[in-house]
Amino acid sequence: MPEQGPLTVAVIGTGIVGLCAALEIQRAGHHVLLIEPGEPGGRQAASYGNATWINPGAIMPISLPGLWRKVPGFLFDRTGPFTVRWRDLPQLAGWLAQFVAAGRDWERIALCARQRYPLCRDTVSSHRTYAAEAGASHLIRQEGLIYVYPDRSAFTAESRIWSMRREFGIRFSEIEESELRRLQPALSPAYSFGARLDDAGQIADPGAYCAALARLLEARGAERFATRAIGFVIEGSRLNAVATDRGALACDCAVIAAGIGSDALARLAGDRVPLIAERGYHVIIPEPGVELGAGLMPSDGQMGVVSTPQGLRIAGQVELADPTAPPDWRRADILLGYARKMFPELVERFDAARVDRWMGNRPSTPDGLPCIGLASASSDIVHAFGHAHTGLTQAPATARLVAALIDGQEPPFDPAPYSARRFAR
Numbered sequence: 001m002p003e004q005g006p007l008t009v010a011v012i013g014t015g016i017v018g019l020c021a022a023l024e025i026q027r028a029g030h031h032v033l034l035i036e037p038g039e040p041g042g043r044q045a046a047s048y049g050n051a052t053w054i055n056p057g058a059i060m061p062i063s064l065p066g067l068w069r070k071v072p073g074f075l076f077d078r079t080g081p082f083t084v085r086w087r088d089l090p091q092l093a094g095w096l097a098q099f100v101a102a103g104r105d106w107e108r109i110a111l112c113a114r115q116r117y118p119l120c121r122d123t124v125s126s127h128r129t130y131a132a133e134a135g136a137s138h139l140i141r142q143e144g145l146i147y148v149y150p151d152r153s154a155f156t157a158e159s160r161i162w163s164m165r166r167e168f169g170i171r172f173s174e175i176e177e178s179e180l181r182r183l184q185p186a187l188s189p190a191y192s193f194g195a196r197l198d199d200a201g202q203i204a205d206p207g208a209y210c211a212a213l214a215r216l217l218e219a220r221g222a223e224r225f226a227t228r229a230i231g232f233v234i235e236g237s238r239l240n241a242v243a244t245d246r247g248a249l250a251c252d253c254a255v256i257a258a259g260i261g262s263d264a265l266a267r268l269a270g271d272r273v274p275l276i277a278e279r280g281y282h283v284i285i286p287e288p289g290v291e292l293g294a295g296l297m298p299s300d301g302q303m304g305v306v307s308t309p310q311g312l313r314i315a316g317q318v319e320l321a322d323p324t325a326p327p328d329w330r331r332a333d334i335l336l337g338y339a340r341k342m343f344p345e346l347v348e349r350f351d352a353a354r355v356d357r358w359m360g361n362r363p364s365t366p367d368g369l370p371c372i373g374l375a376s377a378s379s380d381i382v383h384a385f386g387h388a389h390t391g392l393t394q395a396p397a398t399a400r401l402v403a404a405l406i407d408g409q410e411p412p413f414d415p416a417p418y419s420a421r422r423f424a425r
């Protein structure tokens with residue numbers, strides 16, 4: 001990093017990770033350039049369409065022991081929560097093998113949970129602070145998140161995961177059937193047991209939140225460039241500029257926070273990262289006649305079901321596919337099917353023509369950890385991508401780590417597990 005004075009720092013990408021990083025960098029007294037071809041908070045970003053959860057309990061990776069037994073089913077069952085696009089399988093097979101291997105035993109899961117914990121623990125209070133500064137406090141809700149199960153035995157089958165959360169001090173409450181009915185009167189009797197993560201919350205409209213953070217950054221002096229970053233101008237090991245499709249932007253440092261667009265830039269900064277798109281979908285049913293307090297996660301559908309200002313949002317599905325392939329809207333229809341199952345009276349009420357359908361790319365590494373750290377080609381470039389299913393949750397802690405690395409300060413927690421160089425070993 002350059003040694004003294006306020007720096008000019010280019011942040012590439014204005015999804016939630018880039019925006020939070022930019023806020024922390026600006027807070028440290030530096031000048032921020034935002035490089036983004038789309039609108040901050042726009043539909044192009046994963047940060048727009050996610051399930052809205054900010055969850056201190058999001059310490060578990062997705063790949064868990066026993067997953068390998070399910071992979072053949074994923075290839076053939078077109079209606080489950082996880083699928084692989086056949087045509088893209090040859091290019092995804094290597095990543096898939098690493099993904100399954102990363103979750104092959106519980107010792108690995110415990111280590112991964114330990115490494116994810118500092119990224120998740122302060123998420124709600126951090127977002128509250130950003131939201132207050134951006135005049136968007138009304139978007140933060142903290143009513144907990146309830147995993148709903150057909151019955152207690154389905155919950156007990158996941159007891160290892162819940163006891164791991166307990167070991168980290170993550171508070172949760174078991175909810176018996178009568179209490180579940182009181183809390184969620186519209187929920188189908190097909191679900192009779194719940195486990196609520198008491199300290200989790202929601203950003204009710206993540207697109208509006210991102211747009212508010214971008215306005216805050218600009219009001220505080222950040223400059224926004226509506227263009228795409230295509231490379232770096234590096235002399236020796238010093239960064240001179242970010243190359244964009246509208247010319248070079250001079251800067252002292254750069255942060256790669258371009259979501260699924262990050263791996264190409266990381267390669268130009270000296271690091272090869274196995275990053276793929278775990279594509280996800282959402283549907284929003286306007287005026288659903290169902291208002292949830294806490295968000296819900298049905299154990300059979302593995303998706304987030306939340307009330308938002310636009311209506312009932314059901315967000316989930318994992319589709320391993322080339323990010324440039326056209327969306328497969330049948331995946332969105334599967335989500336609608338779960339909405340009908342969970343809230344039977346919705347069947348009467350909703351108008352399919354008014355349902356908003358969205359597809360976005362989770363930027364995913366195979367080992368359940370993001371890439372955060374200095375790039376190999378220049379320590380003036382910082383990686384901040386690969387947050388997969390939990391980028392909304394993990395963005396504030398990522399941002400604090402990025403800002404500390406830029407300033408050469410003591411990091412708020414050990415950055416070693418997130419280094420891109422782990423994939424070179």
Ligand SMILES: Cc1cc2nc3c(=O)[nH]c(=O)nc-3n(C[C@H](O)[C@H](O)[C@H](O)COP(=O)(O)OP(=O)(O)OC[C@H]3O[C@@H](n4cnc5c(N)ncnc54)[C@H](O)[C@@H]3O)c2cc1C
Nearest residue numbers: 013015017046047050051053229259261280390391392393
């Ligand atoms: C269905 C679904 C549900 C989810 N639910 C949750 C949830 O409940 N909680 C949670 O914590 N996380 C959730 N996630 C994950 C979360 O949304 C992502 O991890 C997070 O949004 C990633 O943020 P990001 O800033 O890294 O990327 P993005 O939000 O994708 O932003 C990247 C930005 O970079 C820009 N960009 C790309 N290439 C370039 C370039 N070359 N130059 C300049 N700009 C570029 C893009 O235009 C984009 O705006 C969910 C994701 C999905 C898809």
